Amino acid sequence: MSQTTLIERYQTVIAHIKQLSHQYRQDETAVTLIAVSKTFPSDDIRTLYQQGQRHFGENYIQEWSQKTEQLSDLDIDWHIIGQIQSNKSRIVAEKAAWVHTIDREKIARRLSEQRPTECPPLNVCIEVNTSGSADKHGVMAADVLNLAQQVSALPQLRLRGLMCVPSHPEDAQQLQQEFALMQQLFKGLQAANLDVDTLSMGMSADMEQAIAAGATHVRIGSAIFGQR
Numbered sequence: 472m473s474q475t476t477l478i479e480r481y482q483t484v485i486a487h488i489k490q491l492s493h494q495y496r497q498d499e500t501a502v503t504l505i506a507v508s509k510t511f512p513s514d515d516i517r518t519l520y521q522q523g524q525r526h527f528g529e530n531y532i533q534e535w536s537q538k539t540e541q542l543s544d545l546d547i548d549w550h551i552i553g554q555i556q557s558n559k560s561r562i563v564a565e566k567a568a569w570v571h572t573i574d575r576e577k578i579a580r581r582l583s584e585q586r587p588t589e590c591p592p593l594n595v596c597i598e599v600n601t602s603g604s605a606d607k608h609g610v611m612a613a614d615v616l617n618l619a620q621q622v623s624a625l626p627q628l629r630l631r632g633l634m635c636v637p638s639h640p641e642d643a644q645q646l647q648q649e650f651a652l653m654q655q656l657f658k659g660l661q662a663a664n665l666d667v668d669t670l671s672m673g674m675s676a677d678m679e680q681a682i683a684a685g686a687t688h689v690r691i692g693s694a695i696f697g698q699r
């Protein structure tokens with residue numbers, strides 16, 4: 472894709488997010504865009520950075536690690552939105568600003584231990600398995616509060632909230648149920664006095680429903696960068 476087209480698509484997504492934020496939440500700034508750049512080159516990231524974009528999402532640690540080197544002159548907030556194997560946690564602890572996919576205490580503890588003390592705490596979200604299917608990532612709804620309490624006790628992490636990838640985004644009713652569950656779990660954390668402010672949900676295909684359901688961060692890839 473040409474850089475001109477990329478910028479146009481990016482501006483279209485930004486305008487759409489503002490419009491939906493205004494429409495559903497009466498606040499144009501209620502929703503933060505995370506531009507999901509997995510599989511796309513560093514040059515595309517640099518182009519959007521020059522347009523003012525600061526939050527970028529990546530899934531694959533190896534690929535992301537190369538990009539951090541190619542883009543080390545930029546002040547990017549990197550969001551890790553893919554699974555983290557234990558043996559890859561160190562670079563995440565050192566170079567990411569956020570991890571959205573915390574699904575067990577062990578990886579949370581490891582990231583906290585490996586987070587350099589001169590860095591601010593690593594922002595983290597717990598990934599929820601909103602459909603409860605065994606083949607999906609994330610923790611079951613019933614285990615969210617327990618894990619949230621464990622994570623919030625770790626010194627070098629800051630628990631920000633919850634994240635999900637809906638099981639069947641093409642099924643409007645199922646989607647609405649899963650987003651409603653996220654809202655309910657989020658309120659449960661607040662009721663338990665956990666200081667959370669983030670609902671990370673909404674991708675290219677389901678951004679409007681997610682914003683309507685209270686998303687604070689949307690993770691948009693293909694609508695900006697094109698098909699992978």
Ligand SMILES: *Cc1c(COP(=O)(O)O)cnc(C)c1O
Nearest residue numbers: 507552674675676690691692693
């Ligand atoms: C790839 C990915 C996205 C972006 O998806 P698009 O449909 O391309 O917008 C968002 N979240 C996660 C967890 C992803 O893996």
